[in-house]
Amino acid sequence: MIFYFSATGNSQYAAERIAAAVGSRLISIGVALRDGKFDYDISDDAYLGFVLPTFADTLPGPAARFIEKLELKGLGGQYVFGVFTCGASTGEEGAALGYALSQRQIDYNGSFDVVMPDNFILWSNLPSEERINARLDAADRSIDAAIKVILARENGKIPSRGVSRPFMPMDSISTAAGTAKFHATDKCISCGLCEKLCPMSCIKIEEIKPEWEGECSLCLACLHRCPMEAIEYGDQTLGKKRYRNPRCELQLINNY
Numbered sequence: 001m002i003f004y005f006s007a008t009g010n011s012q013y014a015a016e017r018i019a020a021a022v023g024s025r026l027i028s029i030g031v032a033l034r035d036g037k038f039d040y041d042i043s044d045d046a047y048l049g050f051v052l053p054t055f056a057d058t059l060p061g062p063a064a065r066f067i068e069k070l071e072l073k074g075l076g077g078q079y080v081f082g083v084f085t086c087g088a089s090t091g092e093e094g095a096a097l098g099y100a101l102s103q104r105q106i107d108y109n110g111s112f113d114v115v116m117p118d119n120f121i122l123w124s125n126l127p128s129e130e131r132i133n134a135r136l137d138a139a140d141r142s143i144d145a146a147i148k149v150i151l152a153r154e155n156g157k158i159p160s161r162g163v164s165r166p167f168m169p170m171d172s173i174s175t176a177a178g179t180a181k182f183h184a185t186d187k188c189i190s191c192g193l194c195e196k197l198c199p200m201s202c203i204k205i206e207e208i209k210p211e212w213e214g215e216c217s218l219c220l221a222c223l224h225r226c227p228m229e230a231i232e233y234g235d236q237t238l239g240k241k242r243y244r245n246p247r248c249e250l251q252l253i254n255n256y
């Protein structure tokens with residue numbers, strides 16, 4: 001069984017390719033969190049995988065919360081791995097996943113890194129389409145290499161040191177100042193997609209426009225996937241291109 005968390009499709013794409021290659025079932029952590037589903041029977045599964053984006057060099061808050069609550073029946077004998085998609089480089093998220101799993105008495109066979117287009121546009125701009133495609137081609141090669149190691153049940157990257165931050169806290173840059181910065185412009189057509197997509201259920205359509213409150217993980221699904229590009233983060237995203245992995249079919253509803 002492979003669990004994935006994905007706001008803009010990079011991790012979903014990697015998870016889908018790996019699941020197809022190793023013959024594994026796929027579960028969306030975003031949907032599971034919203035549905036409150038944490039118990040899974042993995043008795044017949046040869047693999048237990050977590051395909052996640054890197055957040056601030058560590059685990060996304062929602063993924064850490066999901067692992068904390070996970071109840072697995074039939075655990076034992078699975079090859080357990082992590083795959084981290086990232087925009088530039090990976091930090092200590094492999095070690096953070098190892099730590100989160102060790103807290104649940106789950107042994108870990110290591111992780112794999114896949115550099116993909118960076119969706120964190122609060123501080124920077126997306127690269128050109130050409131550079132995005134070149135990066136996606138390189139990512140395909142990294143995914144192929146990871147699949148080979150996973151199928152051979154050899155170890156991935158095993159953390160050699162401890163973790164300073166086990167996950168990106170959901171009240172760091174987000175809740176304190178950040179959710180206040182999210183807003184919908186007049187382009188908003190009140191379609192409600194952002195409310196349905198939010199893995200932390202912090203968007204509510206009040207009156208006509210969405211309002212943000214609560215534990216936002218800053219995954220940016222709402223901002224990137226708004227069909228009208230009506231969602232902004234302060235003035236930091238004004239005029240910037242949005243990103244959705246072009247090789248992945250992101251369904252609009254309930255397939256976060």
Ligand SMILES: Cc1cc2nc3c(=O)[nH]c(=O)nc-3n(C[C@H](O)[C@H](O)[C@H](O)COP(=O)(O)O)c2cc1C
Nearest residue numbers: 006007008009010011053054056057087088089119
């Ligand atoms: C809140 C946040 C923090 C991020 N931090 C990092 C980081 O520390 N290093 C990095 O290389 N990429 C970082 N990124 C970029 C994402 O890890 C990368 O674009 C990832 O592939 C997105 O996956 P997704 O499309 O499945 O959501 C960050 C993105 C977000 C939204």
